[in-house]
Amino acid sequence: MKKVSEPTIGRLSVYLRLLMELAEADVDTVSSEELASRSGTTAAQVRKDLSLFGTFGKRGLGYSVPELVTRLRAILGLEKAWRVALVGAGRIGAALFGYENFRRQGFNIEAVFDTDPTKVGQRWNGLVVEADAGMERVLEERGIEIAVVAVPARAAQGVVDRLVAAGIRGILNFAPTQLDVPAGVVVKTVDMALEMEGLSYALSREEREPGAA
Amino acid sequence: MKKVSEPTIGRLSVYLRLLMELAEADVDTVSSEELASRSGTTAAQVRKDLSLFGTFGKRGLGYSVPELVTRLRAILGLEKAWRVALVGAGRIGAALFGYENFRRQGFNIEAVFDTDPTKVGQRWNGLVVEADAGMERVLEERGIEIAVVAVPARAAQGVVDRLVAAGIRGILNFAPTQLDVPAGVVVKTVDMALEMEGLSYALSREEREPGAA
Numbered sequence: 001m002k003k004v005s006e007p008t009i010g011r012l013s014v015y016l017r018l019l020m021e022l023a024e025a026d027v028d029t030v031s032s033e034e035l036a037s038r039s040g041t042t043a044a045q046v047r048k049d050l051s052l053f054g055t056f057g058k059r060g061l062g063y064s065v066p067e068l069v070t071r072l073r074a075i076l077g078l079e080k081a082w083r084v085a086l087v088g089a090g091r092i093g094a095a096l097f098g099y100e101n102f103r104r105q106g107f108n109i110e111a112v113f114d115t116d117p118t119k120v121g122q123r124w125n126g127l128v129v130e131a132d133a134g135m136e137r138v139l140e141e142r143g144i145e146i147a148v149v150a151v152p153a154r155a156a157q158g159v160v161d162r163l164v165a166a167g168i169r170g171i172l173n174f175a176p177t178q179l180d181v182p183a184g185v186v187v188k189t190v191d192m193a194l195e196m197e198g199l200s201y202a203l204s205r206e207e208r209e210p211g212a213a
Numbered sequence: 214m215k216k217v218s219e220p221t222i223g224r225l226s227v228y229l230r231l232l233m234e235l236a237e238a239d240v241d242t243v244s245s246e247e248l249a250s251r252s253g254t255t256a257a258q259v260r261k262d263l264s265l266f267g268t269f270g271k272r273g274l275g276y277s278v279p280e281l282v283t284r285l286r287a288i289l290g291l292e293k294a295w296r297v298a299l300v301g302a303g304r305i306g307a308a309l310f311g312y313e314n315f316r317r318q319g320f321n322i323e324a325v326f327d328t329d330p331t332k333v334g335q336r337w338n339g340l341v342v343e344a345d346a347g348m349e350r351v352l353e354e355r356g357i358e359i360a361v362v363a364v365p366a367r368a369a370q371g372v373v374d375r376l377v378a379a380g381i382r383g384i385l386n387f388a389p390t391q392l393d394v395p396a397g398v399v400v401k402t403v404d405m406a407l408e409m410e411g412l413s414y415a416l417s418r419e420e421r422e423p424g425a426a
Contacts, residue, residue, distance in 0.1 A: 204290030
């Protein structure tokens, strides 16, 4: 299977969400046109994206919803539950800890770390916030595979260096900073202001050229 | 100026962040190669993206950092401060309220709404959480232009319909659901599990084909 671009992976995740909604509503088949219109792309793009992973669907009959859900979950690595640690128990950490879509897609937060002594020892559902000093040991004991970094920008690189040294290969970063990691480690940085700038671009364009949005 | 794709706008935002860091460090010029390597793309892509908006930079001399910051801010609609309302004062709302990058880029939260009587009346920095019943009046009085929706999925469409009826044209949605809006209204849905699935894809691929990541 050849390497697939990030935008393609993003679209596959969007298709999977729509298909899961259809499956919950007991819908059996779906056309590429329907998937396209509900995910803001074209039917040709849907067919091209799905064809990367082999043959899906039958001409004129559309795609089988349950089959496509299974195949997309396999492609995206969602057949297993992932063991996740959250580093940073501040406001963003708390929001992520309660984030329903993580659990639904099989990303289970199994450890929470912070440096702040007033946070260490707090009970978050079944978990206790732990001191970051013991992080490496806990990561190993619990077989953590993915870390979510929700610490201030100035602390992020230090945390990431420790995570990488402890064998973590996947990092979701919410700190507003660029991170250096060695080859073989994947970092995704989430910047919520980027999405906001997509809005300000579109709204300003509308002001400059009415009807453009 | 022709319409620009969403991935391009996203890259412009990334370039702007790097340039702002360089400007803070008093760096005067930057090459397309440097911008590319720090933003995970190619120099050719950087030049192509920037050429969409006219001529920047001088061959062999690179781009002027302050000039490029000014131009990118103008393109992205960041020359002005945007008046933003936050709907939903739960955990995600609280994280967004404190999110530094919003303020830094000129997105100012000027109102917070919730339906929960235990939240209404809470003081969040200089603001008071207000009952959603009075939302339309407050949006108009404060000249709100953008709304951030951080309510449960089942409540999101109803909130969005009210926002659209009240004249809001830009919505940043954190509810895990698809939203219908009329033409001329821009919605960006942020799903933090999408980014997580980019990680699980890369890590599973690495397990299947070592060395692929």
